[in-house]
Amino acid sequence: MKAIKLIQPKEVVMVDLEKPVPAEGEALIRIITAGICGSDIGAFRGTNKLVSYPRVIGHELAGVIEAIPEDNPKGFKVGDKVIVDPYLYCGKCYPCSIGRTNCCTSLHVLGVHVDGGMADYFCHPADMLVKMPEDMSWTDAAMVEPLTISLHGIHRGGLKAGEYCVIIGAGPIGILAGMAAEAYGAHAIMIDLVPERLEFAKSVGIEYTIHSGEENAEARVNEITGGVMAQLVMECSGANAAIRSALDLVCHAGRITLTGWPKNETPLPTDAITRKEVDIRGARTSAGEFEEAMELVYTGKVDVKRILTKVVSMEDAPDTIIDIEQNPGDYMKVVVNVAEDNK
Numbered sequence: 141m142k143a144i145k146l147i148q149p150k151e152v153v154m155v156d157l158e159k160p161v162p163a164e165g166e167a168l169i170r171i172i173t174a175g176i177c178g179s180d181i182g183a184f185r186g187t188n189k190l191v192s193y194p195r196v197i198g199h200e201l202a203g204v205i206e207a208i209p210e211d212n213p214k215g216f217k218v219g220d221k222v223i224v225d226p227y228l229y230c231g232k233c234y235p236c237s238i239g240r241t242n243c244c245t246s247l248h249v250l251g252v253h254v255d256g257g258m259a260d261y262f263c264h265p266a267d268m269l270v271k272m273p274e275d276m277s278w279t280d281a282a283m284v285e286p287l288t289i290s291l292h293g294i295h296r297g298g299l300k301a302g303e304y305c306v307i308i309g310a311g312p313i314g315i316l317a318g319m320a321a322e323a324y325g326a327h328a329i330m331i332d333l334v335p336e337r338l339e340f341a342k343s344v345g346i347e348y349t350i351h352s353g354e355e356n357a358e359a360r361v362n363e364i365t366g367g368v369m370a371q372l373v374m375e376c377s378g379a380n381a382a383i384r385s386a387l388d389l390v391c392h393a394g395r396i397t398l399t400g401w402p403k404n405e406t407p408l409p410t411d412a413i414t415r416k417e418v419d420i421r422g423a424r425t426s427a428g429e430f431e432e433a434m435e436l437v438y439t440g441k442v443d444v445k446r447i448l449t450k451v452v453s454m455e456d457a458p459d460t461i462i463d464i465e466q467n468p469g470d471y472m473k474v475v476v477n478v479a480e481d482n483k
């Protein structure tokens with residue numbers, strides 16, 4: 141079978157591998173579509189310290205069940221269309237015991253710690269699949285996983301209708317967070333340094349945009365919110381300066397969620413956290429959020445088609461990954477058509 145593999149940093153190829161055989165409790169899935177994620181690009185670039193090589197990439201996966209244990213917990217059958225919940229957890233550690241499986245002390249993410257599924261076939265625990273509606277688009281299905289990341293930030297931040305939600309970083313994660321915030325009835329305010337990304341945010345229905353390189357973001361948020369500032373600030377850039385600025389943009393008694401992965405430490409004026417009594421929460425991957433994300437995508441409440449840059453074949457995936465790494469501004473989301481029968 142075909143698979144997309146990183147041999148080492150900066151070397152990505154399509155390889156021929158043996159079709160995998162499911163272990164006990166696993167399903168065999170014929171993969172139809174696989175999204176290319178920023179983390180796949182980070183793995184290609186060699187900047188994600190969690191990735192070991194060689195590594196098959198891909199964790200944004202949709203496909204058809206080809207084999208599954210008959211007594212599987214969710215009652216799946218051969219032929220069912222599913223997406224993959226790609227965060228493998230131990231089920232035994234403290235965070236797992238309280239249902240925070242995304243914080244598992246030995247979390248294994250596909251394409252990072254273990255091989256991913258950008259391949260013709262993939263084996264995965266039968267209880268970590270999520271059923272797709274029969275008539276859902278395969279391309280949309282591959283974009284459900286990144287939406288779960290954004291939704292997790294929204295849930296960790298307790299976003300409510302009517303609130304102002306600043307999102308820093310208009311990449312796929314921030315854009316999806318903005319679209320989801322609007323779907324929740326909140327007012328999204330997107331901040332970035334790249335004008336094209338802010339234009340894009342506007343085009344997908346985000347109410348307010350701020351170019352923080354040219355405008356004073358604090359003054360603009362003050363103006364937009366009538367002096368209150370933002371009830372929730374979602375940090376989706378990973379830039380140290382952006383993390384620091386969240387404390388200036390959040391309101392008194394407000395919340396901040398940190399989804400972006402900074403490469404270095406960020407010094408923070410903790411007196412502002414005390415003075416404003418701010419809740420700051422990490423947001424890592426997602427837990428129990430696939431069904432809601434699927435529903436938002438399927439109903440079009442979050443129209444993920446609008447963030448799709450293009451669909452490429454398996455043959456073109458390696459060159460596309462190389463190009464995304466070199467020209468990130470040209471891309472928002474790319475989905476790989478793994479199976480040629482995806483119409």
Ligand SMILES: NC(=O)c1ccc[n+]([C@@H]2O[C@H](COP(=O)([O-])OP(=O)(O)OC[C@H]3O[C@@H](n4cnc5c(N)ncnc54)[C@H](O)[C@@H]3O)[C@@H](O)[C@H]2O)c1
Nearest residue numbers: 178309310311312313332376377378379399400401424425
């Ligand atoms: N917590 C998780 O589980 C999780 C999952 C996926 C991605 N991430 C992280 O989320 C972040 C966003 O992911 P993405 O794929 O959308 O990335 P991306 O690189 O496509 O987008 C980041 C955006 O932030 C903007 N930016 C950079 N510095 C800025 C600054 N100082 N102020 C304002 N904007 C700034 C960039 O212009 C870009 O548009 C990354 O840090 C990524 O590692 C975290």
Ligand SMILES: [Zn+2]
Nearest residue numbers: 177200285286
């Ligand atoms: Zn992803």
Ligand SMILES: [Zn+2]
Nearest residue numbers: 230233236244
């Ligand atoms: Zn665990």
